[in-house]
Amino acid sequence: MGVETYLVVRAHGLKTRLLGRREYEDIVRGKRGIWDFRDYSAIREDMDLKEKINQVYRVYTSRLGLLARIAPDYGEFIYALLDRLEVENVKIQLRNIYGRRGRAYFYPYGRRLSPAQLEGVASEEALWELVGKTPYMEGVRLPAFRAGVAERELFLDNIYYLYLLRSVNAGPLRKKLSPVTDVIRLEYLVKLFYWKTALGDDFWAIIARHPKPFSIGERSFDALLVKLDVSQERVSELLSQRKLTELMNEMTLALVRYASFALRPYSVELPFIYTFNIMAYIEAQNLERIILGLDTGLPEETILSSLVYIK
Amino acid sequence: MSTELAFLPASRGTLLLLRRKLGLVKRGKEVLQMRRDQLVKEVFAIMDELQKLAEAERMYLEAARKVTQLRMSRGEHDFESIASLVKPPQIEIVIVSRQGVPVPEARIVEEPDYSKVADPEYREALEKLWEAMKTMIAVANKEMEVEKLCEQLQYINRVVNSLERNLIPKLEDALRHIEERVAEEEIEEFVRIKMIRER
Numbered sequence: 001m002g003v004e005t006y007l008v009v010r011a012h013g014l015k016t017r018l019l020g021r022r023e024y025e026d027i028v029r030g031k032r033g034i035w036d037f038r039d040y041s042a043i044r045e046d047m048d049l050k051e052k053i054n055q056v057y058r059v060y061t062s063r064l065g066l067l068a069r070i071a072p073d074y075g076e077f078i079y080a081l082l083d084r085l086e087v088e089n090v091k092i093q094l095r096n097i098y099g100r101r102g103r104a105y106f107y108p109y110g111r112r113l114s115p116a117q118l119e120g121v122a123s124e125e126a127l128w129e130l131v132g133k134t135p136y137m138e139g140v141r142l143p144a145f146r147a148g149v150a151e152r153e154l155f156l157d158n159i160y161y162l163y164l165l166r167s168v169n170a171g172p173l174r175k176k177l178s179p180v181t182d183v184i185r186l187e188y189l190v191k192l193f194y195w196k197t198a199l200g201d202d203f204w205a206i207i208a209r210h211p212k213p214f215s216i217g218e219r220s221f222d223a224l225l226v227k228l229d230v231s232q233e234r235v236s237e238l239l240s241q242r243k244l245t246e247l248m249n250e251m252t253l254a255l256v257r258y259a260s261f262a263l264r265p266y267s268v269e270l271p272f273i274y275t276f277n278i279m280a281y282i283e284a285q286n287l288e289r290i291i292l293g294l295d296t297g298l299p300e301e302t303i304l305s306s307l308v309y310i311k
Numbered sequence: 312m313s314t315e316l317a318f319l320p321a322s323r324g325t326l327l328l329l330r331r332k333l334g335l336v337k338r339g340k341e342v343l344q345m346r347r348d349q350l351v352k353e354v355f356a357i358m359d360e361l362q363k364l365a366e367a368e369r370m371y372l373e374a375a376r377k378v379t380q381l382r383m384s385r386g387e388h389d390f391e392s393i394a395s396l397v398k399p400p401q402i403e404i405v406i407v408s409r410q411g412v413p414v415p416e417a418r419i420v421e422e423p424d425y426s427k428v429a430d431p432e433y434r435e436a437l438e439k440l441w442e443a444m445k446t447m448i449a450v451a452n453k454e455m456e457v458e459k460l461c462e463q464l465q466y467i468n469r470v471v472n473s474l475e476r477n478l479i480p481k482l483e484d485a486l487r488h489i490e491e492r493v494a495e496e497e498i499e500e501f502v503r504i505k506m507i508r509e510r
Binding site: 091095099100102105106107149198242243245246249285288289293 | 386
């Protein structure tokens with residue numbers, strides 16, 4: 001058995017430990033605590049809310065970290081998937097610089113930019129200088145930003161997907177991971193769909209100035225909806241009601257379905273790691289929602305309806 | 312009769328003084344009663360505006376629930392950092408005069424600034440929360456106004472009652488007593504003069 005097969009088998013093993021609808025319902029209805037599940041046993045009931053959430057993300061990073069350590073040859077690709085949290089941390093610090101400048105709350109992950117490092121950054125220039133030293137900015141020049149924080153966040157998403165694409169196309173991985181490229185493109189488009197909605201008319205002008213991992217046009221989004229089997233009517237309906245979160249959840253679920261379907265022939269090959277990553281990340285997000293929902297006293301049905309069910 | 316009034320010399324001068332004092336106290340009582348009526352009218356007028364409280368609370372709870380739902384669905388990291396982009400409103404407490412009564416009032420000096428928040432769902436939720444908060448502040452100001460006016464009403468009532476049930480009856484008693492004494496002294500004087508003349 002090769003390392004790749006062993007890696008995928010371990011990922012399948014980890015997948016069996018992912019929580020499903022029934023487990024989520026049990027936690028929300030108080031039949032079981034999160035700590036009753038082995039992977040989350042480090043969480044204690046009396047823990048601070050933020051610490052509980054960080055523990056959930058620690059489980060996510062430890063799962064991916066375990067896979068990266070098992071197969072160092074594929075480690076860069078697996079870490080690149082995980083580095084999404086690092087980029088999110090950069091966004092958090094960027095908002096902090098532009099906003100209240102208090103103590104920011106970071107994801108408990110940092111391979112190149114640790115939360116402590118980011119916390120020490122006081123200006124935007126210093127932040128870009130720090131990011132500039134990482135592979136995210138490899139071959140990328142900082143554009144002249146004209147819009148506000150949102151444009152900078154969109155830029156960070158762009159450079160993350162460029163970086164992810166580079167890690168997918170790196171040397172021998174290119175052939176193995178070629179089926180993933182199409183799904184990454186869709187994932188990127190889902191992200192851009194959010195920005196297109198948030199930035200409105202400015203979107204096309206902004207995106208034109210940015211480095212992009214894939215070329216995009218107005219038709220890309222129509223094609224995205226067709227591929228993900230999300231109807232234009234449903235999108236219009238949710239957008240008219242300003243239910244952007246619900247729309248993004250539906251698109252994420254559709255993306256998982258598409259990824260599972262498109263990558264099914266590769267279920268015992270490296271592309272499965274990508275599918276597993278999405279599933280594990282969604283689990284972390286679902287548990288975060290449950291912890292927050294229970295803490296804020298939201299009704300059970302509201303919490304359950306906000307979750308993305310993949311199992 | 313109070314001690315002070317009991318030892319007043321029974322003379323025409325005292326009688327005049329007491330009559331003047333009683334007249335002043337009665338006028339004072341009337342003025343206070345008029346002020347009381349005015350304050351009651353004002354309180355009733357504000358009470359109508361306080362009917363909006365239930366609606367304001369409903370609006371606030373709805374907006375807060377929407378924000379809580381957003382916090383849950385977007386996650387704490389995202390929510391907290393996006394919220395940090397909002398410049399909070401500036402509210403100051405000033406003392407204003409309402410019907411001559413000093414009332415503390417929360418005044419919005421600066422509205423919150425959401426211009427850095429691009430996400431339309433966040434903006435809408437935060438704007439609704441602020442609108443609800445503004446209504447709550449307006450209602451809270453009215454509630455404070457009612458509270459302070461009622462405190463003033465209570466004080467006026469105490470003074471009016473004290474005048475009506477204590478000071479005015481005592482002054483009237485003292486006046487009656489001195490009137491009787493002066494009348495007696497006048498009769499005595501009249502009888503004495505008459506007897507002297509007859510001798």
